[in-house]
Amino acid sequence: MADNKRKVAVYLRLAMEDNARIESQKVQVLRYAKEQGHANLMVYADNGESGSNMNRPAFLRMNDDIKSDLVNQVIVHSISRIGRNVVEVMEWINDLRNEGIEVTAIDGSTNFGNSSMFVSLRNDILRCIKKGGKRNGA
Secondary structure (H helix, E strand, C coil): CCCCCCEEEEEEEECCCCHHHHHHHHHHHHHHHHHCCCCCEEEEEEECCCCCCCCCHHHHHHHHHHHCCCEEEEEECCHHHCCCCHHHHHHHHHHHHHCCCEEEECCCCCCCCCHHHHHHHHHHHHHHHHCCCCCCCC
16 A cells, blocks of 8 residues: 655656656656556656756656655656666665665666666666776776
């Protein structure tokens, strides 16, 4: 049963402003959230905001609500809606999961398996970056 005491954040983002597409994203994510039994939904939408950085108005408001312990889950259409920098997105998701906040993409792109696997992948990527793109043994 869903925890209706805290809000479920529904985050939407499009790089190019497009009211019809952002509305379509919203309808799909809200339908999913309601099917999961969530009633206390808060929608955060960055329409026309690039995912190349994490400093987007609605994303920052959502993070403030998360830090204020108002949100216990984040639902997005796909992981790419959170951002385009894979390392930043993975670190953000990992930080939330460490705080007990679930991140769900309705397309399944946040299904990383157990958290140790997620941390291992993140650490491998960070090591690769520090080595100038060379993987272990390369």
